[in-house]
Amino acid sequence: MELRHLRYFIAVAEAASFTAAAKNLNISQPPLSQQIKDLEEEVGTRLFERSSRHVELTEAGASFLDHARMILGQVEHAAHQARVIGSGQVGMLNIGTTGSVLLGQLSTLIARFRNRWPGVFVRIHEMDPQAQELALLSHRTDLSFVRKPRYNADLVGKVAWQEKVGVALPADHPLARHETVELGALRQESFVFLRLAESRFARYLHDCCVAAGFVPNITNEVVESYSLTSLVSAGLGVALVPECIRNLSRPGVVYRALADPAPEADVYVLSRPNHGPVVASFLEATEAMSG
Incomplete structure (x- = not known):
């Protein structure tokens, strides 16, 4: 029949x-x-x-x-x-990322995507970059949004959007009077930093300081960029942070742009080469927003 x-x-x-x-x-x-x-x-x-x-x-x-x-x-x-x-209109999408990336354009991107494709359930997994890579390779997540990813031949990466690095200063700091700050002008400061042992982005910022003529005096290290602002607010030092951290209001903290050429805090999206239609739809939405 x-x-x-x-x-x-x-x-x-x-x-x-x-x-x-x-x-x-x-x-x-x-x-x-x-x-x-x-x-x-x-x-x-x-x-x-x-x-x-x-x-x-x-x-x-x-x-x-x-x-x-x-x-x-x-x-x-x-x-x-x-x-x-x-067609990528229905399904589940698991995204690995860090809290600081969520402070930026990712949350807006997810909201726009869900508005267009309400049949796709998006689940966020907040984890450090190394854990994100493992989760992506083991198919526990579908996409990762991370700064300064390491090269992996089994993954595809591209810039999702561009960001610059700024500096978080105590509000009464002398440099807070300036609109922009030279990175070299921070040579005498105490720094609160992302953990160098766990963050390629932190090591990149360290290298930028060295290129500017000084080795940063790091007094404290944390996991997330938004935690740095709490330490700056407590008077424990200054911090190099992605510009999206400006969205986070902390009493006694001001954010200033770094003079060009400022370090980059570009966010990359990582995926497996053979992804499904839901991932393809989200990647298209990412490209449309960054374009």
């Missing part, structure tokens, strides 16, 4: 006529009659009572009609679900 048998059967039942049904199906009547005969033989009973004037369902045919409509409805629903999943 094939789906066309069910469609032909429903057409005849609704038209109560082989002639009318054949016209509606855009086929000739003899093949239609043969298809219905084949269906009845396979089912093992007559589905129609035929006369020279009309065609009507038998009791068995009336019962079969209900099931045939239900089956075709389920097939159409299954096809629709396959289409929307295949």
Whole structure:
């Protein structure tokens, strides 16, 4: 039994006529009659009572009609679900990231994506960059948003959006009077820093300080960029932070841009090469926003 048998059967039942049904199906009547005969033989009973004037369902045919409509409805629903999943409109998306990246454009990107594709459930996994890479490779997440990722031949990475690095200063710091600050002007300062042992971004910022002519005097290290501002507020030092940290208000802390060429805090999106349609849709949304 094939789906066309069910469609032909429903057409005849609704038209109560082989002639009318054949016209509606855009086929000739003899093949239609043969298809219905084949269906009845396979089912093992007559589905129609035929006369020279009309065609009507038998009791068995009336019962079969209900099931045939239900089956075709389920097939159409299954096809629709396959289409929307295949187009990236429905599904689950697991994103690994850090808290500081969420402070920036990622939260806006997720909101826009969910507004366009409400059938996709987005789950955020906040973790350090090394854990993000492992989660992505083990298929526990689908995408990662991270600064200064290390090269991995098994992953695809591209810049999601660009950011610069600024400096968080105590509000009463002499340099707070300036709109921009030279990185070299911080050579005598105490720094609170991201953990050098765990963050490639932190090591990059350390190298930028060295290139500016000094080794930063690091008094405290933390995991997240937004934690740095709490230490600056407590008077424990100054901090080099992504510009998105400006969105975080802390009493007694001001943010100043670094003079060009300022260090970069670009955010990269990482994915596996063979990703599904939901990931492809989110990557397209990412590219559209950054473009």
